[in-house]
Structure formats: structure tokens, C-alpha cells
Amino acid sequence: MNHRSNLALFLLAVALAAYVFVADRRGGHTVTGRSGDAAMFPSFDVASLGAVELARSNSIIRVERTNNAWTLRLPVNYPAQSLSVDRLLEHVARMVPAGYVGVRDVAAQPDGLAAFGLAPPVATLTLVGRDQPTILRVGGNTPVAGRLYVQLVGTDGVFVVDAALLGLLPSSPDDWRDRGLIDLAGRTFDRVSLAAAGRTVFEAVKDPAGRWQLRQPLSARADGERLEALVGQLQQVRVSGFVSDAPIVDRASLGLQPPAFELGVGSGTNELARLEVGGSPTNAPQHRYVRRLAHTNVVLVDAQFLAALERPLQDFRDPRLVGPLDGITRIERTGTGGFAAALEGTNWWVTAPRRFPASAAMVRLFLDQIQSLEIEQFVNDVVADPKTYGLDRPAREFVLGHGTNTLVRVQLGGPASANGALLFARRTDESSVYAVPRTILINLESAGQLRDWSFAATNVAAVDIVQQGRLRRLVRSPSGWQAAAGASAGLVPDAIEETLHRLGRWESTRYAVTDEAAMTKAGRFGETAHEATLSLDGGLSVRVLRLRFGATLGANRLVLAYFDNDPTPLRLEMPEDLYGAVARDLAAP
Known part of the structure; x- marks a missing residue:
């Protein structure tokens, strides 16, 4: 490298230093470099904070920590987005000043703190912990892009920090509101109800054995998987907007008089969540109004996420004629070619009309088929004359038992379709008649079909x-x-x-x-x-x-x-x- 090159590099360094000096001067004050110094709050403990308050000229937003989660307290009482609050606090805890304006330079300004956007401040952030609150006043941007003036109450100077802080501050309470439609985290539910236009679609409860049963408008087995999936899907729905927090609203204008749908989720007699679904705004037909009764507020939700509430009652009934059963040790089939089989030790045996070993694979096939046999049609829930369905003298009857206890008794009747692809069927412990498909199960005519x-x-x-x-x-x-x-x-x-x-x-x-x-x-x-x-x-x-x-x-x-x-x-x-x-x-x- 020659002397001319060295001189060029020296002049370039001087020019860059002069630019930084001029750029970091504001009305005659100088920002001294402190980049790389320790964090602004070296002993800051995020976990110890119990409240965060942000004050602007026209609003106050306050959140408080309860059971390791943040809750919005002002201007409304509402679950908060804990992740957003924690992200702000973690940023503050790691914040390292990029520069500092000493007290003399601050006092030398004709406008004082106003020269830094701190009189009044853009916002005041108060962090409440076990000790004295930490108050940080947020000012304007520095001439150097990406930097911001802040003042720590209790100190006289002004710090220069990364302007990313400003982007983490909520501009309105909605920015920190939880966008979940319902939140059942950590809580189990055993009751779900759905009404449409004021009429009950269903009410279902889970019994102590974990089986879901319809209680209204009829007593029948419910599709527990679909019910739990419905509630699970609604827990994933995000609110698109917040309409009103008033306890009293014009229900008719929102399509809530009566609501198009009303969903309730509970545990015993305790109500965990209740939603009322109304109409759509004229300027946003892809959304629907939803009133959350737990907070009496009205929100907007994408209509496609509420489509599952439009399903009819049949979709929430158990689609299986039998469903999974535990501990089956006995199989019987009555009628022509009837037989009986029993589990003896670890092996299945046909015990009537002749005794011989049964094929474990065929027994598994039979049990799988009868337990997975799906109902194609819910034909009649109030049967006046079983003869109409060929069930007064069923063509065949299957009994599954455990020891001497009968777990389920299934009867098959006449054809339920013109081509014979469906048969009428019922369980003797239920009043309903169903239509089920003809399968290999229906063709089980002889004990020999189970032979090993x-x-x-x-x-x-x-x-x-x-x-x-x-x-x-x-x-x-x-x-x-x-x-x-x-x-x-x-x-x-x-x-x-x-x-x-x-x-x-x-x-x-x-x-x-x-x-x-x-x-x-x-x-x-x-x-x-x-x-x-x-x-x-x-x-x-x-x-x-x-x-x-x-x-x-x-x-x-x-x-x-x-x-x-x-x-x-x-x-x-x-x-x-x-x-x-x-x-x-x-x-x-």
C-alpha cells in the first residue's frame, strides 16, 4: 500500500467521523457514544413484574399478571396476548443504550426535554415489580435512523436506544388483546350445547366412563370425537376485530335477536364458554358478529370458521352402530346357521353347534367389522311397529358379551334400500332404528366361517x-x-x-x-x-x-x-x- 492510498483512507475516516458528529448533534447538544456498554437495566427481573402500564396522551393501557398469564385491566378487563407483553419486556431487559445525552447538554437546549420529544413524551412505560416501579419515558426519533430518545425517570440525562422499542408498544388496547375466540387451556369440559335461531339442536354430556350422550332433543349416543373436534377447532379460531365492549348492545342490528347459533361449553354446572353468533356486517359479508358472553363483548370472526355450527343434529350422533367395546369374551349369532364362540384363555373356540378352534384372524375381522359398522341413515327414533322394518322377528341377531354379561345385542331386519345394499338394524338397548350397509359381517351364515x-x-x-x-x-x-x-x-x-x-x-x-x-x-x-x-x-x-x-x-x-x-x-x-x-x-x- 503506497502513501497516496494511506492518505485517501485517512481522509475517508475523518469524513465519516465528521458525519457522525454532525448527525448526532441536535441544537448544539452532543450524543456521547456508549455502544457496547452494559444493559440499561442490569438487575431487571422480568419474572418479578406484576403489572405493565403504558400511558399516552389520550389513553392508558394496563395489564396485570395472574397465574403466569397477562390480563388486560385498562381500559377493559380482557385476556391479554401474553406473548406480546413478554416480547416487550424481554426487549427492555436486554436494551443496551447506543448513546447518552448528558444533563448539561439537555439543560442547554432552549426547549429542554421537548427537543428530544420528551416534553410531553410520546408514551410513558411503567413496569411494576416487587420494588419501586421502573418508569421509562419514550421520546422522538434521533437524526440517525433506527434510534430513539428515552429517559429513565430518576435520572437527568437522555438515552439513545434502538427504535425497535417503539414497534413493541401497543398503539391501542386491541393490539394486546387475546385474539382467541375461546380459551379452555388447562380446563376439561363435559357438556356441549348448540342452539339455532333459539331452538335446541342438541345438548350432549360426557358420562363418568368418558362416553358422550345426547340429552336433548333425544336420548342417544353422541359422536364424542366430532364434539371434541368442534370445540377444539373453535379454540383455534382467531378474532378478526373487536366491535363493542358495552354490556348492552343493539342485538337486532347485529343479528343476535335471536342469535343464528348459540354454543355453550361447560364442566358440570359451571359455564366455561358461551358464544352467540349473529349476522354479517354489510361491508364485510365474509365475517360474522360473535358475542362472547364471558366478556359481554362483540367481535368479528371469519364466517368460514363457524361453518361447523351449521351441521344438523345427525352429524353429532354416534355414526357407529356398536362402537369400540372392551373385554369381549363371548360371541353369539341366532337364527338359521346360528353359533356361539368364546375366548378360552388366549384362544377363541367355536362352542356351538360343534366345538372346534376358531381362527384368531377371522374373529378379529368379525369384531372389527361389527364395532366399526357405520350407520348410513337414522331411520326412526320412535318406532311404533318393529314389523315395518322386519325387526319383529329379526333375520339374525348378534350378541357380544363379557362372561355372562351382555355388552350389546344387535338385530338385523329387512332391506332398507331397493337394491338391498342397506339393511334395517337396531340395538336392543336403544329405541331407534337405523340403516346399515350389507358387509361381510352380514354374510356370516355359518360357524364354519370362523374355523381355524x-x-x-x-x-x-x-x-x-x-x-x-x-x-x-x-x-x-x-x-x-x-x-x-x-x-x-x-x-x-x-x-x-x-x-x-x-x-x-x-x-x-x-x-x-x-x-x-x-x-x-x-x-x-x-x-x-x-x-x-x-x-x-x-x-x-x-x-x-x-x-x-x-x-x-x-x-x-x-x-x-x-x-x-x-x-x-x-x-x-x-x-x-x-x-x-x-x-x-x-x-x-
């Missing part, structure tokens, strides 16, 4: 195969699988063992076959003309399993399964890749 037919490949002692009139018998010997009758060519013992293993683990949708001849024709079992009969040992409940293979159905192969001497075969569906293995290894060439 799983087996290990080693349980198979012999396989008798019939295919297009040809016979073949495979038997297990100490050396492996052998053909005792029929062709022996193409026999692969390991492949046979693997296919039997897959058959023993195969699960399928199951349908009871009441008309075997019709099913044989429809499923083209005669055309395929392929069947395999497995002889099982090893103490299994099934001794003989006969499988007849029919046509394809989508990606599956239709199968008729016969178990020992059970008179009702089952229609099953086998994945085509599994049937491919059966056709290869259990064939009669």
Missing part, C-alpha cells in the same frame, strides 16, 4: 387328487412323498412339502354356501374338475380337508372347502400364484 384350518405341512399324511377323471394318491413315507396310486412321474417331494406349507398358512375371505349346486355351476367347478383331499393327523380338529378348484375371479381362484362332516361348505378365494403351485405339485397327470 391352519396346519403344518408335517400334519398332512396323504393327499388324494382327482383331475379331469384321473386319480392320484400321494402318501408321506419316511423317505418323503410317494405316489401310492396313479402316475409317479414328475413327483418332487420338496416342492409338494412347500406347497402344503403354503396351504396351511393360507387365509381367505369366507362365505357359507347354502346352495352347493348353484355355486358349482356358477363357479364352473365342473369345467376345472380339479380337487385335492388332505388327510390330516397330529391331533388337529380337522381330520379331512377337501378343496375343489373352480374358475378365476379377478386375481384369485374360486375354491370350495369341505371340513370333515360339516354339511356347509365354504366358498374361498385363493391367490392365483398359490393355485399355480397346487396345479403343479398336487395334480393327477
Whole structure:
């Protein structure tokens, strides 16, 4: 670097220093630099403050701390935005002066403190703690952008601080008001009511077991998830504006005479929140007036967030016919093909009309389906004649119990739709009649559909195969699988063992076959003309399993399964890749 460059840098530094000196002079006073000094309030304890007051020429805003939350006390009593208050206090606690105007320079000004915007001040901030209040008078902006004059009452000079302080001060009480529509934080509720145009839509209560029940206009199970979601959604709604704090308002002009909707939330006999929803301002039709009775004030809320209040009563009824039940150990089905099953230890057993192990997967499927079966229509809540719905002599009835105690009894009646897709149903502990969809549950016609037919490949002692009139018998010997009758060519013992293993683990949708001849024709079992009969040992409940293979159905192969001497075969569906293995290894060439 040469001498000419050094001289240029020196002149630039002098010019910058002169600019700062001139810029920080105001009417002949000098701002001395204190940037980097300690905080303005080194012993300031935000947590110890109990009140904050901001005074302007025409208003006073005061908040007080109660139970670790800030509440607006002046000019109205209202929950405050604690985050906004805390953000201001944290800024003040960390505030480091950027400069200082000494008392002599202040006194030398013809206008005194007015030269700094402090006579009168723009605002006066009072922080009330355990000791003497801290009072900070806020003045005008300095000539240097981004800085502000403030005076700490009790000192004679004037400090220069970051002008961000001014942006943290509320310009009106609404800036510090809590914008939540309702706040139930830390409080549980067990009562919700909704009225529309003065008429009760519903009143629901939660019983000690945690189940929601409708109490008005009828006694019925309520959709607890939807009720709690409704209240939860309203707790997320933010107020768009504050209209009035007067205890008496012109209700008719606000659409509150009567209110379009009125929502109440309570705990026991205690009212936690009550909202009255009115009309919309002519200049803001996307908003609605809402009166918060806890504070008697009227606010504006975006109408889209209140749409859930327009739902009809049916939307708040429990949509499930049964719903979740705990401790089910007994299942019964009455009517033709009726059966009973019970949980014995950790295993389910069919106990009537014959005793055999039940498939845990099928029992789970049945219980899942009956507990999740949804109501499509609430048909009638006052039934004069159950015969109208085929429920005087229900076609079938399901009973779920725990030991000898009945948890629920469900009856299914006649068709509730022209195409038979819906059936009338009711619970014997309720007066209402519902329409429910026909599902696999409705097709549970036989105890055999719950049967556990799983087996290990080693349980198979012999396989008798019939295919297009040809016979073949495979038997297990100490050396492996052998053909005792029929062709022996193409026999692969390991492949046979693997296919039997897959058959023993195969699960399928199951349908009871009441008309075997019709099913044989429809499923083209005669055309395929392929069947395999497995002889099982090893103490299994099934001794003989006969499988007849029919046509394809989508990606599956239709199968008729016969178990020992059970008179009702089952229609099953086998994945085509599994049937491919059966056709290869259990064939009669």
C-alpha cells in the first residue's frame, strides 16, 4: 500500500467521523457514544413484574399478571396476548443504550426535554415489580435512523436506544388483546350445547366412563370425537376485530335477536364458554358478529370458521352402530346357521353347534367389522311397529358379551334400500332404528366361517387328487412323498412339502354356501374338475380337508372347502400364484 492510498483512507475516516458528529448533534447538544456498554437495566427481573402500564396522551393501557398469564385491566378487563407483553419486556431487559445525552447538554437546549420529544413524551412505560416501579419515558426519533430518545425517570440525562422499542408498544388496547375466540387451556369440559335461531339442536354430556350422550332433543349416543373436534377447532379460531365492549348492545342490528347459533361449553354446572353468533356486517359479508358472553363483548370472526355450527343434529350422533367395546369374551349369532364362540384363555373356540378352534384372524375381522359398522341413515327414533322394518322377528341377531354379561345385542331386519345394499338394524338397548350397509359381517351364515384350518405341512399324511377323471394318491413315507396310486412321474417331494406349507398358512375371505349346486355351476367347478383331499393327523380338529378348484375371479381362484362332516361348505378365494403351485405339485397327470 503506497502513501497516496494511506492518505485517501485517512481522509475517508475523518469524513465519516465528521458525519457522525454532525448527525448526532441536535441544537448544539452532543450524543456521547456508549455502544457496547452494559444493559440499561442490569438487575431487571422480568419474572418479578406484576403489572405493565403504558400511558399516552389520550389513553392508558394496563395489564396485570395472574397465574403466569397477562390480563388486560385498562381500559377493559380482557385476556391479554401474553406473548406480546413478554416480547416487550424481554426487549427492555436486554436494551443496551447506543448513546447518552448528558444533563448539561439537555439543560442547554432552549426547549429542554421537548427537543428530544420528551416534553410531553410520546408514551410513558411503567413496569411494576416487587420494588419501586421502573418508569421509562419514550421520546422522538434521533437524526440517525433506527434510534430513539428515552429517559429513565430518576435520572437527568437522555438515552439513545434502538427504535425497535417503539414497534413493541401497543398503539391501542386491541393490539394486546387475546385474539382467541375461546380459551379452555388447562380446563376439561363435559357438556356441549348448540342452539339455532333459539331452538335446541342438541345438548350432549360426557358420562363418568368418558362416553358422550345426547340429552336433548333425544336420548342417544353422541359422536364424542366430532364434539371434541368442534370445540377444539373453535379454540383455534382467531378474532378478526373487536366491535363493542358495552354490556348492552343493539342485538337486532347485529343479528343476535335471536342469535343464528348459540354454543355453550361447560364442566358440570359451571359455564366455561358461551358464544352467540349473529349476522354479517354489510361491508364485510365474509365475517360474522360473535358475542362472547364471558366478556359481554362483540367481535368479528371469519364466517368460514363457524361453518361447523351449521351441521344438523345427525352429524353429532354416534355414526357407529356398536362402537369400540372392551373385554369381549363371548360371541353369539341366532337364527338359521346360528353359533356361539368364546375366548378360552388366549384362544377363541367355536362352542356351538360343534366345538372346534376358531381362527384368531377371522374373529378379529368379525369384531372389527361389527364395532366399526357405520350407520348410513337414522331411520326412526320412535318406532311404533318393529314389523315395518322386519325387526319383529329379526333375520339374525348378534350378541357380544363379557362372561355372562351382555355388552350389546344387535338385530338385523329387512332391506332398507331397493337394491338391498342397506339393511334395517337396531340395538336392543336403544329405541331407534337405523340403516346399515350389507358387509361381510352380514354374510356370516355359518360357524364354519370362523374355523381355524391352519396346519403344518408335517400334519398332512396323504393327499388324494382327482383331475379331469384321473386319480392320484400321494402318501408321506419316511423317505418323503410317494405316489401310492396313479402316475409317479414328475413327483418332487420338496416342492409338494412347500406347497402344503403354503396351504396351511393360507387365509381367505369366507362365505357359507347354502346352495352347493348353484355355486358349482356358477363357479364352473365342473369345467376345472380339479380337487385335492388332505388327510390330516397330529391331533388337529380337522381330520379331512377337501378343496375343489373352480374358475378365476379377478386375481384369485374360486375354491370350495369341505371340513370333515360339516354339511356347509365354504366358498374361498385363493391367490392365483398359490393355485399355480397346487396345479403343479398336487395334480393327477
